Amino acid sequence: MRSLAVTLALLSVAASAPAVAKDTGLIFVSNEKTNNVTVIDAKTAKVVADIKVARRPRDMHFNADHSKLYIACGDDDVIAVLDVASLKVVGKLKTAPSPEAFVMDEARRRIYVASEEGSSLAVIDIDRNAIIKEVPTGAEPEGVLISEDGKIVYVTSEVGDVVHAVDVDKGAVVKDVVVGSRPRRLAATPDGKELWVTAELAGKVDIIDRAKFVVAGSVTFLPPGMRKTDVTPVGLTMTKDGKTAYVTLGHAAHVAIVDVPARRVEGYILVGKRAWGITLSRDEQTLYVANGLGDDVTIIDTKTRKARVSVPVGRVPYGIVVDE
Amino acid sequence: MSRVVRVALAAALILGAVAAAAAEDAAPRQQIKIGFVAIEDDSRYEPIRAYERLILKTREHPFAGAEVAIDEAAALTRVLNTDFILERISAKSAAEVAPAVAAAFEAGTHFFLIDAPAEAFKPLAAAVHGRDALLFNVSEPDDALRRDLCAAEFVHVYPSRAQLMDGLVQYVVSRKWSNLLVFEGPSPGDAAMTAAFTRSAHKFGAHILAEQHFKPGADPREREQNDPAILSAIYRDYDVVFIADEAFDFARTVPYRMIRPRPVIGSIDLEPLAWHWTWERNGAPQVNSRFDRKTGGRRMEGPDWAAWVAVKMIVQSVLRTRSSVLAQQRAFILGDGSFDGDKGLALSVRPWDHQVRQAILLAAPYEVVASAPIEGFLHRTNVLDTLGDDEPESPCHLDK
Numbered sequence: 001m002r003s004l005a006v007t008l009a010l011l012s013v014a015a016s017a018p019a020v021a022k023d024t025g026l027i028f029v030s031n032e033k034t035n036n037v038t039v040i041d042a043k044t045a046k047v048v049a050d051i052k053v054a055r056r057p058r059d060m061h062f063n064a065d066h067s068k069l070y071i072a073c074g075d076d077d078v079i080a081v082l083d084v085a086s087l088k089v090v091g092k093l094k095t096a097p098s099p100e101a102f103v104m105d106e107a108r109r110r111i112y113v114a115s116e117e118g119s120s121l122a123v124i125d126i127d128r129n130a131i132i133k134e135v136p137t138g139a140e141p142e143g144v145l146i147s148e149d150g151k152i153v154y155v156t157s158e159v160g161d162v163v164h165a166v167d168v169d170k171g172a173v174v175k176d177v178v179v180g181s182r183p184r185r186l187a188a189t190p191d192g193k194e195l196w197v198t199a200e201l202a203g204k205v206d207i208i209d210r211a212k213f214v215v216a217g218s219v220t221f222l223p224p225g226m227r228k229t230d231v232t233p234v235g236l237t238m239t240k241d242g243k244t245a246y247v248t249l250g251h252a253a254h255v256a257i258v259d260v261p262a263r264r265v266e267g268y269i270l271v272g273k274r275a276w277g278i279t280l281s282r283d284e285q286t287l288y289v290a291n292g293l294g295d296d297v298t299i300i301d302t303k304t305r306k307a308r309v310s311v312p313v314g315r316v317p318y319g320i321v322v323d324e
Numbered sequence: 325m326s327r328v329v330r331v332a333l334a335a336a337l338i339l340g341a342v343a344a345a346a347a348e349d350a351a352p353r354q355q356i357k358i359g360f361v362a363i364e365d366d367s368r369y370e371p372i373r374a375y376e377r378l379i380l381k382t383r384e385h386p387f388a389g390a391e392v393a394i395d396e397a398a399a400l401t402r403v404l405n406t407d408f409i410l411e412r413i414s415a416k417s418a419a420e421v422a423p424a425v426a427a428a429f430e431a432g433t434h435f436f437l438i439d440a441p442a443e444a445f446k447p448l449a450a451a452v453h454g455r456d457a458l459l460f461n462v463s464e465p466d467d468a469l470r471r472d473l474c475a476a477e478f479v480h481v482y483p484s485r486a487q488l489m490d491g492l493v494q495y496v497v498s499r500k501w502s503n504l505l506v507f508e509g510p511s512p513g514d515a516a517m518t519a520a521f522t523r524s525a526h527k528f529g530a531h532i533l534a535e536q537h538f539k540p541g542a543d544p545r546e547r548e549q550n551d552p553a554i555l556s557a558i559y560r561d562y563d564v565v566f567i568a569d570e571a572f573d574f575a576r577t578v579p580y581r582m583i584r585p586r587p588v589i590g591s592i593d594l595e596p597l598a599w600h601w602t603w604e605r606n607g608a609p610q611v612n613s614r615f616d617r618k619t620g621g622r623r624m625e626g627p628d629w630a631a632w633v634a635v636k637m638i639v640q641s642v643l644r645t646r647s648s649v650l651a652q653q654r655a656f657i658l659g660d661g662s663f664d665g666d667k668g669l670a671l672s673v674r675p676w677d678h679q680v681r682q683a684i685l686l687a688a689p690y691e692v693v694a695s696a697p698i699e700g701f702l703h704r705t706n707v708l709d710t711l712g713d714d715e716p717e718s719p720c721h722l723d724k
Contacts, residue, residue: 116610117610117613117614119399136399137399138396138398138399138400139395139396139398139399139610139614140607140610157399158607159396159607159664160396160397160399160400160403161400161640161643162399162400162403164399173402176399176402176403178403178643181662181663181664181670182607182664201662201664201670227707229668229669229670229706229707251668
């Protein structure tokens with residue numbers, strides 16, 4: 001689980017998965033409005049299964065051996081547990097109201113989940129299927145990320161414009177940092193030094209120095225021909241070498257490619273309407289993007305930096321993960 | 325304020341923010357009081373009735389909108405070492421608004437949400453003129469407050485009639501429904517709404533084929549004024565009927581009773597609004613849900629949205645300047661500040677007339693059909709300035 005520790009909402013869980021992964025090569029897409037998960041075969045780019053889960057499925061994470069996929073379902077206040085081999089829902093964990101993004105700490109058998117309507121970070125005991133603690137946060141908490149040692153959970157408050165650091169042993173917020181308007185999702189650089197957070201309405205990523213817990217820089221986006229006001233970054237993922245980040249720009253219908261050490265935009269890739277969820281394949285050759293208002297996903301070749309194909313899924317696709 | 329001064333002030337703010345962050349733990353806790361000023365028996369909030377016991381629409385003061393924003397700021401009170409305190413100030417009449425605000429100002433309140441009709445604003449502007457106060461208009465659309473009264477102490481969060489009607493006309497023009505019939509009611513508000521609509525039609529190239537004055541009633545001798553079929557028969561064909569009827573009494577009888585099957589816009593069916601309870605983008609469902617919980621099931625409306633945004637602007641001004649000085653908070657709100665109103669494009673204050681730039685929702689009863697500015701209406705700096713009085717059109721120049 002430690003290798004999983006720095007993954008975040010919608011980030012490439014598969015990229016850091018251990019060798020016991022089943023490698024089905026399946027892509028899972030959660031659809032907020034049709035209450036299902038669409039399963040796509042990565043090789044053929046064809047839909048192979050459609051699984052009803054619970055209402056409003058959003059963030060998804062595999063457990064360490066990829067035998068299970070956990071899916072937060074916002075309107076039923078549960079995290080559904082999907083068996084990856086049989087593609088059947090085998091359990092549901094109760095959460096606080098409107099679960100959105102979450103992280104798992106399998107060593108401690110815990111899930112930390114942002115409760116959007118409850119304005120809290122709920123701590124779930126996976127084995128007991130119980131909420132053991134609710135840590136109050138700013139309104140509309142969203143992005144969640146756990147530190148490498150499992151001691152700190154970072155959570156954004158979309159309305160409060162802050163990122164909280166929650167000490168999981170104390171069960172309390174220990175530090176706050178003010179960031180750009182409407183912070184959404186988080187990614188950590190592999191060296192453990194920086195936390196990248198998308199600020200949707202500020203049209204940028206803020207870079208937090210984790211040691212000092214202050215904003216140390218930012219990267220702003222503006223694809224050619226787009227209006228600044230359409231640039232609404234939400235999802236982001238980073239390569240394992242920490243050199244490249246990919247950021248979905250929401251209504252601007254592009255993914256930004258960012259040189260991480262230089263904090264500079266290298267280019268933009270055209271995708272679908274309101275792109276949010278994003279994940280990389282394990283070999284980092286392929287990028288998958290969920291287009292929330294296009295009801296499809298875009299599959300991108302990272303070498304040519306061009307979209308290869310778009311695949312229709314359910315209504316309002318939110319998250320996307322790959323089992324490999 | 326000149327550009328040079330603003331840049332210098334911005335630099336001072338950044339330095340101030342660093343100092344404030346360093347001294348955060350030691351600094352005494354700051355209190356920011358926000359006065360919510362409303363009038364008892366404000367006729368704008370009387371229920372609209374069909375009969376005494378048949379209420380068509382209930383209307384409520386937007387205090388709960390402000391409360392929701394105060395709740396949202398709870399997590400920031402720790403970060404900012406600041407408490408935001410909302411005080412309800414009740415005036416008996418429009419004439420008593422100015423003295424009530426003056427008294428609260430003397431007692432240390434500098435931010436006010438003004439929930440009052442247009443006639444309260446002129447004496448209010450005189451009472452606070454040149455003082456260290458910022459007053460947010462949260463419910464009055466009157467264009468004259470922006471154009472003629474033109475007072476530096478006001479921020480108009482609620483959209484002007486010009487913004488609302490521009491949004492509506494942009495939509496019909498975008499659909500090529502450009503031939504319009506107008507039905508105007510008897511009240512001064514109906515006249516103001518019609519004037520704004522006419523101006524918007526000229527602005528965006530729509531054609532008003534005829535303007536009919538209606539008179540609600542059943543008198544057969546006045547059927548040319550009270551029968552929608554006859555009123556709409558004046559012209560051979562038209563794309564849309566616009567109706568201005570604050571009382572709502574006549575408007576609700578118009579749909580499906582005209583000669584031709586044409587849509588109705590304005591006071592019924594497709595209305596231009598600051599907010600609608602079915603808006604489901606830009607984080608709106610979460611706000612609607614918090615509002616619903618706060619009020620025990622009331623649906624959030626335009627003034628609620630404006631009160632919510634006004635408090636958010638105040639909170640942001642403290643958050644982004646890290647200053648306890650009103651002049652700096654005000655400079656942020658009126659200057660570079662941009663704000664999230666859950667309507668997509670970021671809100672900001674127009675420097676010339678202090679109107680908040682914002683999207684206008686075009687709402688049918690159960691669906692937001694479109695959000696203006698409509699795609700294709702472009703502006704050289706900010707598409708939101710295609711709605712309402714742009715700088716060259718405005719007679720008010722607070723920034724000059």
